[in-house]
Amino acid sequence: MDIGEVAKRSGMPASALRYYEQKGLIASTGRHGLRRTFDISVLERLALIALGQTAGFSLDEIAAMFGADGRPDIDRGALRAKARELDVMILRLTAMRDGLRHAAACRAPSHLECPRFLALLGAAPADARGSRQDKGVRPYLTGKRRPVARN
Known part of the structure; x- marks a missing residue:
């Protein structure tokens, strides 16, 4: 071919x-x-x-999963380790999904006044927060909390 x-x-x-x-x-x-x-x-x-x-x-x-003869020679330990990584990712994504659904229906005047939304922001991966947090875009993550409305 x-x-x-x-x-x-x-x-x-x-x-x-x-x-x-x-x-x-x-x-x-x-x-x-x-x-x-x-x-x-x-x-x-x-x-x-x-x-x-x-x-x-x-x-x-x-x-590395292919042997010298070109046939698959997959390390089962690597598969188990990747499955564990996926389990962690699934838990994070599930929490993120649930938090977004809550934020969409939240009755707080502002998302930044919603405790669950603030928790969602705090759970965002550090590498995604780092550069923006340093520029003061998210001061509420550094301990300066705004008043929150109870839902």
Whole structure:
């Protein structure tokens, strides 16, 4: 199959396929004119790569999941560790969703007067708060609380 057919069947742009080849994630079997050609088995490998990315693995981590023969050799400990990371992420996202739903229905005059909304802001990842907090955009996170309305 040429690179265009692989792109069409996998749903990935040819540029991604070239990048994956450069990273050693896939290998072409040759060329037909100027176009790379691939074995049909590349589609399964691309599906594994997509699954790994969806699960949150980096391309380097995914590359390490293939043995020297190119067959999957996935470290089950890495899968368990990623599953634990996803559990934590699910808990955070669930709390965020619930907080947003509350904020949408909250009767406080301002979201900044809602204790649950303030807790939601406090739970935001530190890296997302850091630069803005330093500029004083969120002074209420530094201990300077405004009066809150009870809901």
